[in-house]
Amino acid sequence: MEQKVIDSVLERVRAALEHDKVEDAISALAMLHPADRADAFAGLPQDDQVEILPRLDTQAAADLLEELGDEEAAAAAAHLPAGTLADVLAEMEPDEAADILGDLPPQQAADALAQMEAEAAEDVRPLLGHPDDTAGGLMTSDFVALRRHTTCQMAIDFLRGLQRDAATPYYLYVVDRDGRLIGVVGLRDIIVAAPEATIESIMGRDVISAAVGTDQEEVARLMQHYDLLALPVVDAGSRLVGVINYDDIVDVISEEATEDLQKIGGTEALDEPYMLIAFWRMIRKRAGWLVILFLSEMLTATAMGFFEAEIARAVVLALFVPLIISSGGNSGSQAATLVIRAMALGEVRLRDWWRVMRREVLSGLTLGAILGAIGFMRITVWALAFDSYGPFWPFIAATVGLSLVGIVMWGTLTGSMLPILLRRIGLDPATSSAPFVATLVDVTGLIIYFSVASVVLRGTLL
Amino acid sequence: MEQKVIDSVLERVRAALEHDKVEDAISALAMLHPADRADAFAGLPQDDQVEILPRLDTQAAADLLEELGDEEAAAAAAHLPAGTLADVLAEMEPDEAADILGDLPPQQAADALAQMEAEAAEDVRPLLGHPDDTAGGLMTSDFVALRRHTTCQMAIDFLRGLQRDAATPYYLYVVDRDGRLIGVVGLRDIIVAAPEATIESIMGRDVISAAVGTDQEEVARLMQHYDLLALPVVDAGSRLVGVINYDDIVDVISEEATEDLQKIGGTEALDEPYMLIAFWRMIRKRAGWLVILFLSEMLTATAMGFFEAEIARAVVLALFVPLIISSGGNSGSQAATLVIRAMALGEVRLRDWWRVMRREVLSGLTLGAILGAIGFMRITVWALAFDSYGPFWPFIAATVGLSLVGIVMWGTLTGSMLPILLRRIGLDPATSSAPFVATLVDVTGLIIYFSVASVVLRGTLL
Numbered sequence: 001m002e003q004k005v006i007d008s009v010l011e012r013v014r015a016a017l018e019h020d021k022v023e024d025a026i027s028a029l030a031m032l033h034p035a036d037r038a039d040a041f042a043g044l045p046q047d048d049q050v051e052i053l054p055r056l057d058t059q060a061a062a063d064l065l066e067e068l069g070d071e072e073a074a075a076a077a078a079h080l081p082a083g084t085l086a087d088v089l090a091e092m093e094p095d096e097a098a099d100i101l102g103d104l105p106p107q108q109a110a111d112a113l114a115q116m117e118a119e120a121a122e123d124v125r126p127l128l129g130h131p132d133d134t135a136g137g138l139m140t141s142d143f144v145a146l147r148r149h150t151t152c153q154m155a156i157d158f159l160r161g162l163q164r165d166a167a168t169p170y171y172l173y174v175v176d177r178d179g180r181l182i183g184v185v186g187l188r189d190i191i192v193a194a195p196e197a198t199i200e201s202i203m204g205r206d207v208i209s210a211a212v213g214t215d216q217e218e219v220a221r222l223m224q225h226y227d228l229l230a231l232p233v234v235d236a237g238s239r240l241v242g243v244i245n246y247d248d249i250v251d252v253i254s255e256e257a258t259e260d261l262q263k264i265g266g267t268e269a270l271d272e273p274y275m276l277i278a279f280w281r282m283i284r285k286r287a288g289w290l291v292i293l294f295l296s297e298m299l300t301a302t303a304m305g306f307f308e309a310e311i312a313r314a315v316v317l318a319l320f321v322p323l324i325i326s327s328g329g330n331s332g333s334q335a336a337t338l339v340i341r342a343m344a345l346g347e348v349r350l351r352d353w354w355r356v357m358r359r360e361v362l363s364g365l366t367l368g369a370i371l372g373a374i375g376f377m378r379i380t381v382w383a384l385a386f387d388s389y390g391p392f393w394p395f396i397a398a399t400v401g402l403s404l405v406g407i408v409m410w411g412t413l414t415g416s417m418l419p420i421l422l423r424r425i426g427l428d429p430a431t432s433s434a435p436f437v438a439t440l441v442d443v444t445g446l447i448i449y450f451s452v453a454s455v456v457l458r459g460t461l462l
Numbered sequence: 463m464e465q466k467v468i469d470s471v472l473e474r475v476r477a478a479l480e481h482d483k484v485e486d487a488i489s490a491l492a493m494l495h496p497a498d499r500a501d502a503f504a505g506l507p508q509d510d511q512v513e514i515l516p517r518l519d520t521q522a523a524a525d526l527l528e529e530l531g532d533e534e535a536a537a538a539a540a541h542l543p544a545g546t547l548a549d550v551l552a553e554m555e556p557d558e559a560a561d562i563l564g565d566l567p568p569q570q571a572a573d574a575l576a577q578m579e580a581e582a583a584e585d586v587r588p589l590l591g592h593p594d595d596t597a598g599g600l601m602t603s604d605f606v607a608l609r610r611h612t613t614c615q616m617a618i619d620f621l622r623g624l625q626r627d628a629a630t631p632y633y634l635y636v637v638d639r640d641g642r643l644i645g646v647v648g649l650r651d652i653i654v655a656a657p658e659a660t661i662e663s664i665m666g667r668d669v670i671s672a673a674v675g676t677d678q679e680e681v682a683r684l685m686q687h688y689d690l691l692a693l694p695v696v697d698a699g700s701r702l703v704g705v706i707n708y709d710d711i712v713d714v715i716s717e718e719a720t721e722d723l724q725k726i727g728g729t730e731a732l733d734e735p736y737m738l739i740a741f742w743r744m745i746r747k748r749a750g751w752l753v754i755l756f757l758s759e760m761l762t763a764t765a766m767g768f769f770e771a772e773i774a775r776a777v778v779l780a781l782f783v784p785l786i787i788s789s790g791g792n793s794g795s796q797a798a799t800l801v802i803r804a805m806a807l808g809e810v811r812l813r814d815w816w817r818v819m820r821r822e823v824l825s826g827l828t829l830g831a832i833l834g835a836i837g838f839m840r841i842t843v844w845a846l847a848f849d850s851y852g853p854f855w856p857f858i859a860a861t862v863g864l865s866l867v868g869i870v871m872w873g874t875l876t877g878s879m880l881p882i883l884l885r886r887i888g889l890d891p892a893t894s895s896a897p898f899v900a901t902l903v904d905v906t907g908l909i910i911y912f913s914v915a916s917v918v919l920r921g922t923l924l
Contacts, residue, residue, distance in 0.1 A: 033688065160654045162654075169650075170691075191649075229708070246708055250711070250712060254686070254807070261722065261723050261799060264723060264726060264727060265798065265800065266795050267796045273809045275804065275809050276809075283829065289792075294785075294789055294792075294837070297788045297789065298840055301784070304780065304782075305781055315780075318777075318783070319763050321780070322787055323762055326759045327756055330755050330756075333728050334727055334748055337728070338724065338727065341723050347737050352737065363745060366745050371752060374753065374757070438788065438900070442784055
């Protein structure tokens with residue numbers, strides 16, 4: 001749908017709400033594609049949301065909640081009376097209903113579940129209690145499982161019998177009498193095969209599946225790697241218990257990238273859209289890391305303290321401190337980001353650490369030599385042109401140039417090895433955020449700089 | 463397939479190649495899932511790749527090239543004789559074949575295209591010449607288009623007639639006599655409908671489509687937003703010219719996230735896997751940004767130069783320089799990352815700049831107050847415990863505390879507004895990388911710090 005069509009509908013919705021014509025707003029919203037309707041709804045003030053949701057019919061409310069983000073959907077659903085909520089949840093895909101129940105206050109969730117239609121509640125119940133970020137938390141219990149002796153015609157008749165608005169199954173799974181997953185058939189294979197052929201004769205036997213506890217990142221990797229539209233989920237007894245559809249995975253990939261990015265940028269993952277997260281919750285997520293970084297960075301004051309005498313004798317040394325330490329920080333952030341992303345994409349594994357290290361030592365030396373040369377020239381030019389650094393400027397230029405080689409190499413090495421080390425001890429590599437690496441390198445960078453200075457400048461300035 | 467099964471097959475492949483038994487290696491590779499086979503192949507030394515590829519039968523070679531990354535596939539294909547290459551390309555999905563042709567040396571691509579089977583070449587030719595990162599570059603010409611008066615039974619018979627290994631169409635598109643896109647039908651709708659029903663009677667008329675020139679990021683957003691398995695692509699005359707499948711989009715989402723992440727980490731997007739990119743090409747991509755940052759950071763030396771007299775009189779001021787400027791940098795990186803990601807996800811638009819600014823000024827003040835208080839206490843404690851900062855320590859503590867409030871607020875504001883400004887003038891917001899923001903804030907941070915110092919310390923230390 002064109003953006004300007006959407007915008008004009010939004011205009012009508014807002015105008016209707018201003019005049020308290022909720023019914024008009026609802027019929028304007030109905031003109032939008034469900035996905036755009038959900039966006040429009042999410043953008044309304046909470047008062048209006050609370051007015052609109054209970055007046056939608058059950059199916060429309062269910063569709064709306066399915067399209068909203070999990071937290072938004074739960075926040076809106078929380079305002080429905082338990083009976084209405086139970087009816088709406090019963091109309092939803094079981095996995096989406098389970099996500100909302102998981103995000104509601106426990107008492108409210110229990111009430112809604114108790115009042116749900118028995119059959120729908122039975123679909124939803126096994127999905128509760130799986131962590132959101134595992135295969136069990138992503139799967140839906142709404143899938144088609146066939147037995148091996150079913151004929152293709154029977155399968156087609158079965159599909160005809162499904163509700164028109166049920167989700168289209170891309171794959172049909174085949175289970176044995178104990179419910180164990182033994183095969184998979186594509187929708188098209190059934191159409192193309194002879195009507196009397198058995199499912200067993202056309203099914204693929206090499207089915208890729210995930211266990212309920214599999215992490216969502218691994219689920220995404222499997223589906224992306226094998227180009228799967230859906231991934232069956234099995235329990236410890238290899239029994240088929242659910243199916244994860246590709247649209248959930250697209251969201252997971254996007255979500256995981258957001259998390260990594262936010263961590264690399266030096267904040268805890270927000271887990272909520274930037275414009276919607278409550279101010280103080282955001283501050284808490286941001287302040288945590290900033291304070292940790294600040295406390296670590298205090299070590300720079302301590303390190304500088306050790307060299308106070310040197311600075312007092314050669315104030316000129318202080319002038320290059322920001323330049324020196326930021327170069328270490330920048331090269332470290334760069335290396336860390338490259339390695340973190342390569343690990344997330346599976347391009348770099350733990351056992352590759354030695355190859356990464358060799359590569360980064362060489363990169364660090366090369367990059368350090370480039371920056372060192374520029375730094376040396378900068379000081380030379382300023383000294384000759386403006387006489388900025390006194391008679392001993394060649395020694396200062398040498399100090400800065402040599403320090404840069406060492407610091408950039410050290411920054412690159414630290415930045416590239418830290419994510420690997422973190423993964424090795426079981427932490428998320430993305431925790432070694434750019435600011436974290438920069439802080440770490442700042443302290444060591446100062447020590448390198450002043451050590452080089454005390455050697456090069458001995459007998460002249462120091 | 464289990465990782466250990468894959469590893470044991472890899473062991474056999476390597477052993478066979480060591481004894482020059484290429485045929486044995488090929489039959490071992492054949493045991494793997496095509497996706498894993500491609501990974502295994504990509505991991506082999508180039509000599510072995512060149513040995514193996516020409517000995518595969520045409521279909522196997524086509525499958526292998528389809529599963530490889532674009533650059534890897536082109537590099538491997540370049541070693542095939544033109545005739546063989548033409549046959550292999552003819553077996554591939556047209557969009558994958560076009561990607562390879564686009565990455566081959568022009569003469570080699572022209573030769574292969576000239577020797578291709580006429581029908582296959584006709585499918586591929588219209589796909590060439592679209593930039594890789596547009597809808598035209600992503601689409602395949604291998605799609606099913608029906609006319610409105612076709613019956614469902616005719617459509618099913620048509621599908622039966624397709625090759626068994628052709629890609630399953632998830633949606634069938636409906637075009638008018640001029641080839642203009644007028645509707646869409648899901649595969650299941652056709653199965654479920656009465657055999658004699660016309661396609662027109664069951665098709666959806668509100669088809670979401672993209673123009674050939676649409677950017678891949680927008681394509682991904684559309685497909686993700688509307689949960690589409692495939693997106694039809696139309697030319698300027700609304701004629702259906704291609705279809706983009708979901709698996710290409712999953713890769714785009716991942717690719718775009720990688721690019722943003724690498725830019726935020728302060729490097730040009732590598733556009734190639736970290737372990738595969740040539741050393742000097744990587745250095746070029748990394749050195750560019752590092753040098754720009756270094757040159758800008760030189761301004762800190764100039765800024766510090768202005769305050770050389772102050773530092774000489776109160777060396778203690780120099781001790782806190784790294785702490786002060788890194789706090790501005792960290793808070794700036796944090797704000798920039800949050801805003802860049804929110805913009806990439808469509809949560810923040812240009813017109814929201816005022817709301818973002820208000821939010822970030824408040825965040826900056828709050829975060830600055832927290833860090834300022836910690837900084838003040840740190841100096842107080844050290845002064846009382848170790849007498850580190852002389853008799854005027856309360857003034858130094860005040861200078862550091864107040865500067866931190868100002869610098870963190872300034873960093874936060876700069877970090878959050880810069881991506882919006884960049885987008886406004888048509889640049890990629892992710893260019894305002896964490897290191898870039900940090901550098902910008904470093905220079906201004908020094909000025910804030912020494913200005914606060916010259917006011918607070920007047921009459922005591924200065």
